[in-house]
Amino acid sequence: MHRLVTPIAATEFEAVPELAADEPTPRLGTLVMKFGGSSVADTGRLKAVARRLVAARQAGNRVVAVLSAMGDTTDDLVALAHEVSARPNPRELDMLQSVGERISCALAAMAITDLGHEAISLTGSQAGIVTDTVHGKAKIVDVRARRIHEALDDDRIVLVAGFQGVSTSYDITTLGRGGSDTTAVALAAALGADSCEIYTDVEGVFTAHPRVVPGARKLHAVSYDEMLELAASGAKVLELRSVELARNHRVRLHVRSTFSEADGTWITEEDERMLEKAMISGVTHTLEETVYRVEGIPAARLFSALAAASVNVDTIVQTGPQEIVFSAPVGDGDDTRAALERLGARWTAREDLGKVSIVGVGMKSHPGVAAKAFATLDELGIAPQVVTTSPIKISCHLGRAEVEPAVRALHEAFGLERETAERLDVS
Amino acid sequence: MHRLVTPIAATEFEAVPELAADEPTPRLGTLVMKFGGSSVADTGRLKAVARRLVAARQAGNRVVAVLSAMGDTTDDLVALAHEVSARPNPRELDMLQSVGERISCALAAMAITDLGHEAISLTGSQAGIVTDTVHGKAKIVDVRARRIHEALDDDRIVLVAGFQGVSTSYDITTLGRGGSDTTAVALAAALGADSCEIYTDVEGVFTAHPRVVPGARKLHAVSYDEMLELAASGAKVLELRSVELARNHRVRLHVRSTFSEADGTWITEEDERMLEKAMISGVTHTLEETVYRVEGIPAARLFSALAAASVNVDTIVQTGPQEIVFSAPVGDGDDTRAALERLGARWTAREDLGKVSIVGVGMKSHPGVAAKAFATLDELGIAPQVVTTSPIKISCHLGRAEVEPAVRALHEAFGLERETAERLDVS
Numbered sequence: 001m002h003r004l005v006t007p008i009a010a011t012e013f014e015a016v017p018e019l020a021a022d023e024p025t026p027r028l029g030t031l032v033m034k035f036g037g038s039s040v041a042d043t044g045r046l047k048a049v050a051r052r053l054v055a056a057r058q059a060g061n062r063v064v065a066v067l068s069a070m071g072d073t074t075d076d077l078v079a080l081a082h083e084v085s086a087r088p089n090p091r092e093l094d095m096l097q098s099v100g101e102r103i104s105c106a107l108a109a110m111a112i113t114d115l116g117h118e119a120i121s122l123t124g125s126q127a128g129i130v131t132d133t134v135h136g137k138a139k140i141v142d143v144r145a146r147r148i149h150e151a152l153d154d155d156r157i158v159l160v161a162g163f164q165g166v167s168t169s170y171d172i173t174t175l176g177r178g179g180s181d182t183t184a185v186a187l188a189a190a191l192g193a194d195s196c197e198i199y200t201d202v203e204g205v206f207t208a209h210p211r212v213v214p215g216a217r218k219l220h221a222v223s224y225d226e227m228l229e230l231a232a233s234g235a236k237v238l239e240l241r242s243v244e245l246a247r248n249h250r251v252r253l254h255v256r257s258t259f260s261e262a263d264g265t266w267i268t269e270e271d272e273r274m275l276e277k278a279m280i281s282g283v284t285h286t287l288e289e290t291v292y293r294v295e296g297i298p299a300a301r302l303f304s305a306l307a308a309a310s311v312n313v314d315t316i317v318q319t320g321p322q323e324i325v326f327s328a329p330v331g332d333g334d335d336t337r338a339a340l341e342r343l344g345a346r347w348t349a350r351e352d353l354g355k356v357s358i359v360g361v362g363m364k365s366h367p368g369v370a371a372k373a374f375a376t377l378d379e380l381g382i383a384p385q386v387v388t389t390s391p392i393k394i395s396c397h398l399g400r401a402e403v404e405p406a407v408r409a410l411h412e413a414f415g416l417e418r419e420t421a422e423r424l425d426v427s
Numbered sequence: 428m429h430r431l432v433t434p435i436a437a438t439e440f441e442a443v444p445e446l447a448a449d450e451p452t453p454r455l456g457t458l459v460m461k462f463g464g465s466s467v468a469d470t471g472r473l474k475a476v477a478r479r480l481v482a483a484r485q486a487g488n489r490v491v492a493v494l495s496a497m498g499d500t501t502d503d504l505v506a507l508a509h510e511v512s513a514r515p516n517p518r519e520l521d522m523l524q525s526v527g528e529r530i531s532c533a534l535a536a537m538a539i540t541d542l543g544h545e546a547i548s549l550t551g552s553q554a555g556i557v558t559d560t561v562h563g564k565a566k567i568v569d570v571r572a573r574r575i576h577e578a579l580d581d582d583r584i585v586l587v588a589g590f591q592g593v594s595t596s597y598d599i600t601t602l603g604r605g606g607s608d609t610t611a612v613a614l615a616a617a618l619g620a621d622s623c624e625i626y627t628d629v630e631g632v633f634t635a636h637p638r639v640v641p642g643a644r645k646l647h648a649v650s651y652d653e654m655l656e657l658a659a660s661g662a663k664v665l666e667l668r669s670v671e672l673a674r675n676h677r678v679r680l681h682v683r684s685t686f687s688e689a690d691g692t693w694i695t696e697e698d699e700r701m702l703e704k705a706m707i708s709g710v711t712h713t714l715e716e717t718v719y720r721v722e723g724i725p726a727a728r729l730f731s732a733l734a735a736a737s738v739n740v741d742t743i744v745q746t747g748p749q750e751i752v753f754s755a756p757v758g759d760g761d762d763t764r765a766a767l768e769r770l771g772a773r774w775t776a777r778e779d780l781g782k783v784s785i786v787g788v789g790m791k792s793h794p795g796v797a798a799k800a801f802a803t804l805d806e807l808g809i810a811p812q813v814v815t816t817s818p819i820k821i822s823c824h825l826g827r828a829e830v831e832p833a834v835r836a837l838h839e840a841f842g843l844e845r846e847t848a849e850r851l852d853v854s
Contacts, residue, residue, distance in 0.1 A: 043510040050511075077530065083470040084477075085537035092540070095548050096533035099526035103504065106523035110512035113519070121522050126597065147597075170553065170574075 029194035030152070031061040034068075034162065034184035038201040039258035040104045041071035049199075049258070050111035053157050057117060062152045064191065066162040066184040067108060069100025090135035094164075094174045098124070101161035101180070108159050118156040122147060124172070127158075129165035129183060131173045137310070138165060138173035140182065143190035160187060178239025185242045189249035196251050198238065199258040204265035205230065205237055207282040207416040212407050215417040219281060220263070223270040223361050226281050227253075229393040232314065233357035234286030243267065270361055279362035279369060280414040285403050287354045289314060289327040291386060292336065295346040299324055302343065309339040315355075315388045315395060325386055327355070327397065353385060354403035357395040358410055364391050376413040380405055456621035457579070458488040461495075461589065461611035465628040466685035467531045468498035476626075476685070477538035480584050484544060489579045491618065493589040493611040494535060496527025517562035521591075521601045525551070528588035528607070535586050545583040549574060551599070554585075556592035556610060558600045564737070565592060565600035567609065570617035587614060605666025612669045616676035623678050625665060630684045631691035632657065632664055634709040634843040639834050642844040646708060647690070650697040650788050653708050654680075656820040659741065660784035661713030670694065697788055706789035706796060707841040712830050714781045716741060716754045718813060719763065722773040726751055729770065736766040742782075742815045742822060752813055754782070754824065780812060781830035784822040785837055791818050803840040807832055 033056060040046045049067075057063045077096050081088040088096075105121035112119035128144030151158045162180025167173045175182050181198060188196035205227070208216040222230065224247035231240045237255055246253050246267065256264025294302060299316075302324060306313055315327040328336050330351070340347045363369045373394055377384060382405075384396035398406060411417070460483060467473045476494075484490045504523050508515040515523075532548035539546035555571030578585045589607025594600045602609050608625060615623035632654070635643040649657065651674035658667045664682055673680050673694065683691025721729060726743075729751060733740055742754040755763050757778070767774045790796045800821055804811060809832075811823035825833060838844070 043507060047511055080470060080530070080534060081537055084474055084534045085541045087541075088537045089540045089546075092533040092536040092546075092548055095536075095550075096530055099529055102526055103507070103523055106519040107507060107511045109519040109522075110508055110515045113516045114512045114514075119516075119519075121519055123522075123599075172550075 028060055029062070030064065030188075030191045031056055032064045032066065032184050032188040032191065032193045032196040033199065034066040034180055034197065035199045035258060036180065036201070037068040037071055037074075039199050040067055040069075040108070043107065045258075046070070046104065046107050047111045050108050050115060052258075053108070053119075054112060054115050054117050057157055061194075064148060064152070064158045064160060064187055064193070065108070066160045066180055066187065067101055067104040068162050068180045070104050073100035073103065091171055094135045094138075095172050097174050098161070098164040098172045101163055105159040105161050109157075112157055112159075118154065119159060120151045120156050121159040121161070122151075123161050124164035124183070125166035127160040127187070129160075129186065131165035131167050131175070133167040133169055133171070133173070135167075135171075135173055137176040138167065140165060140175070140186050141168070143186055145187070145190050148187070148191065178242055181239050181242035182245060185245045185249070185251050185253070188251045189245070193251070195254055196246065197254045197256060198242075199256060200237060201258065202237060203257045203260065203262065204255050205235060205267075205282070208407050208411045209285065212285070212404050213283070213411045213416075216411065217417060219265050221266040221268060222281050224267060225270065225392055226359055226361055227267045229357070229359040229390060230282055230284055233284040233355065233359060233393065233395060234288075235282065235284045238267075279366045280358050280360035280416065281362075282360070282416070283356065283358050283407050283410045283414070285354060285356045285407050287400055287403065288330045289353070289355055289397075290330055290333055290336070291315075291325065291327045291350045291353050291397055292340070293348045293350075294324045294326070294340065295322055297324070297343050297345045302326075302345070305339045305343055306336065309335045311336050311339065315386065315397075317386055317388055327386075350385075352400055353397045354400045355395055355397050356403055356406045356410065357393055358414065359393045361392050363393075370394050372413060373410060376409050377406055380409055382406055456488060457491065457615075457618050458483055459491045459493065459611050459615040459618065459620045459623040460626065461493040461607055461624065462626045462685060463607065463628070464495040464498055464501075466626050467494055467496075467535070470534065472685075473497070473531065473534050474538050477535050477542060479685075480535070480546075481539060481542050481544050484584055488621075491575060491579070491585045491587060491614055491620070492535070493587045493607055493614065494528055494531040495589050495607045497531050500527035500530065518598055521562045521565075522599050524601050525588070525591040525599045528590055532586040532588050536584075539584055539586075545581065546586060547578050547583050548586040548588070549578075550588050551591035551610070552593035554587040554614070556587075556613065558592035558594050558602070560594040560596055560598070560600070562594075562598075562600055564603040565594065567592060567602070567613045568595070570613055572614070572617050575614070575618065605669060608666050608669035609672060612672045612676070612678050612680070615678045616672065620678070622681055623673070624681045624683060625669075626683060626685040627664060628685065629664060630687065630689065631682050632662060632694075632709070635834055635838045636712065639712070639831050640710070640838045643838065644844060646692050648693040648695060649708050651694060652697065652819055653786055653788055654694045656784070656786040656817065657709055657711055660711040660782065660786060660820065660822060661715075662709070662711045665694075706793045707785050707787035707843065708789075709787070709843065710783065710785050710834050710837045710841070712781060712783045712834050714827055714830065715757045716780070716782055716824075717757055717760055717763070718742075718752065718754045718777045718780050718824055719767070720775050720777075721751045721753070721767065722749055724751070724770055724772045729753075729772070732766045732770050733763065736762045738763050738766065742813065742824075744813055744815055754813075777812075779827055780824045781827045782822055782824050783830055783833045783837065784820055785841065786820045788819050790820075797821055799840060800837060803836050804833055807836055809833055 035049050109119040109121040130142040131138035162183040164174050204218045206216045210216045227243045253267040311328050311332045313326050317325040382402045384398050386397040388395045462476050536546040536548040557569040558565035589610040591601050631645045633643045637643045654670045680694040738755050738759045740753050740755050744752040809829045811825050813824040815822045
């Protein structure tokens with residue numbers, strides 16, 4: 001889906017002298033580190049990020065950092081836009097929104113300079129992030145990393161403004177939700193980075209939401225496919241697009257906390273050892289979906305109309321020629337209803353449902369998972385309204401009030417609290 | 428001093444049908460309109476600016492607007508920089524500071540779109556403002572206005588982020604104090620605009636500061652040379668650089684109020700009619716200069732050292748081989764003192780002085796002006812400490828407490844309140 005330049009061969013490694021086999025090999029790889037809005041919420045936190053980047057440089061890495069806008073900067077800018085216009089022009093909204101990340105990067109570069117290291121901030125355009133021309137949801141079509149390579153060769157820490165690029169018509173674009181993660185993964189792929197660290201305000205990926213399941217446990221590693229299912233099913237730590245991009249380019253992701261030195265969760269290729277260890281990685285849930293039931297419209301027409309309206313359809317179920325059930329984000333409700341009206345469809349919508357999913361690569365070799373899940377729900381007196389599955393996921397739509405009890409019961413039924421279920425750390 | 432591309436011939440005018448000689452000629456020229464920070468201080472004012480731009484478009488102009496950052500945005504950004512770094516890196520400070528004007532332009536473009544007109548915002552770089560690589564005080568070396576021409580040809584109102592450009596090494600630069608005025612004049616020159624309107628929070632250029640002289644009168648027109656002397660002598664409505672640039676490229680400036688439709692002050696080439704009308708255009712004053720007295724250092728060495736330290740020397744007086752007197756802004760005090768120490772000069776500084784200047788092209792043909800000015804001061808018992816003159820200006824440094832009484836007395840002595848002294852309106 002994303003076309004990227006072939007990762008550039010790290011020819012600078014050739015100059016490293018060979019060491020005797022028993023000495024530890026020094027690390028001189030490229031590390032991409034991404035910090036989200038809460039990690040750079042104020043100048044104090046920005047300075048802490050600067051220290052962390054300097055430490056990574058001192059440990060021998062070539063460091064490229066991708067920063068988000070500080071705290072609520074982007075929301076504040078969008079609010080300003082809505083003060084001047086009911087429907088802000090998308091090109092201009094991108095021009096406006098792109099400034100937040102530039103502010104973070106310029107400030108971080110200053111802070112690093114004050115720590116006695118060389119740094120340079122680059123806009124998405126200067127970093128060579130080339131996108132298509134779809135404002136607000138642009139896709140990266142190329143990464144031209146010449147300036148980044150030059151700055152790394154000059155021994156600089158490079159700060160790249162996340163979430164943005166320059167279009168093939170030379171306009172500033174933004175990448176949409178989770179765009180800074182996408183920037184980081186795209187750069188890691190283009191630079192052939194050893195790994196891409198995603199710093200966030202949680203410690204990693206958990207077996208369930210800790211607010212719902214107090215015994216939820218941090219996962220040490222999940223596969224790309226599991227992470228895709230977890231992200232699609234409500235785990236908010238990473239956006240789908242960046243995980244897809246990481247999988248396509250085999251970028252090792254490490255989701256970890258800005259506020260601690262502890263390892264977080266590694267997202268990497270599936271490992272044979274993983275399969276032995278755990279049947280289920282986690283239980284996720286979301287309350288932010290509406291379930292639509294549509295009659296009399298062929299699937300091809302229905303979903304091309306929804307795609308044209310930019311509705312992010314999630315689950316799709318069809319059990320006969322006449323009826324199609326699908327779910328879509330609550331936030332896309334207006335667009336969805338307008339598209340259905342334009343089609344002249346007969347339709348109903350349920351906004352009183354939530355979704356619970358269990359995800360795990362182990363499911364592929366353990367056929368009893370679905371049976372156990374349904375039995376667990378049945379014991380609580382819960383009858384799922386819609387069920388969908390993938391090779392590594394089972395999702396059930398059920399009443400909104402039933403969601404949290406279901407998460408807790410499934411988490412316990414699959415033994416996710418137990419330390420013995422813990423994964424091997426693949427870092 | 429600024430190299431600009433030759434103004435592009437307005438070939439689009441060729442299609443305009445000829446009219447009978449007695450019909451009024453329709454205007455289809457290019458108009459550059461610049462709005463300062465107070466003119467776009469909030470979204471309400473931004474919307475008012477949008478309406479004003481649309482009105483100018485509807486009147487038949489091809490409209491290019493240059494906007495400053497909203498209110499205190501730039502100061503707020505600089506304060507953030509000083510939170511993370513004691514001496515912010517100049518390149519990064521430019522990256523940081525340049526965002527304010529982009530925000531204004533994007534918001535104004537949205538507001539214009541909402542009014543049913545086409546608009547596009549351009550960064551300094553997108554507008555083709557090419558500068559040297561001196562961060563924080565960059566000079567424009569070229570204007571490559573291709574995108575502006577294309578947008579005007581597409582019938583769009585073009586919004587250009589003021590105060591910034593892109594350096595010949597592809598970094599974002601800022602133009603320093605008054606930079607948005609400079610952007611506007613440079614664009615007006617490159618586009619061959621009919622005039623450049625500078626919108627501000629005052630009504631124009633006055634014969635004296637209205638706070639000091641309640642009877643001060645708005646001037647309808649002054650020459651470039653007069654405006655240069657007025658700006659250098661304390662009239663803050665325009666920065667020197669932009670007036671110099673306007674003079675060099677014969678750009679007609681119109682300084683006027685954002686908050687009224689009334690004509691302001693035109694700044695144009697000297698006109699024979701002007702010479703007949705008034706001997707003196709105005710009396711200006713400043714309290715923000717320090718007067719230095721230096722012994723034992725040749726002028727060439729002294730002023731090259733001060734230039735290297737980026738000190739903006741104003742008045743220079745030398746009456747013998749041993750002693751040089753010069754004045755410089757209070758804000759450059761640290762740099763000035765450091766430069767003098769490095770030279771090993773014997774020097775003293777007076778910070779208790781102010782400067783009063785009378786400016787007027789009429790002075791050239793009226794030799795009694797200096798005599799009258801000194802007589803007026805003498806009547807007040809004021810003895811000037813330093814006196815300097817140019818063909819169209821007389822400046823006196825005197826005690827700070829004497830400044831305001833001197834301004835009032837000179838304003839009255841030269842009859843500046845009288846309506847009969849009023850200038851012809853050259854608009």
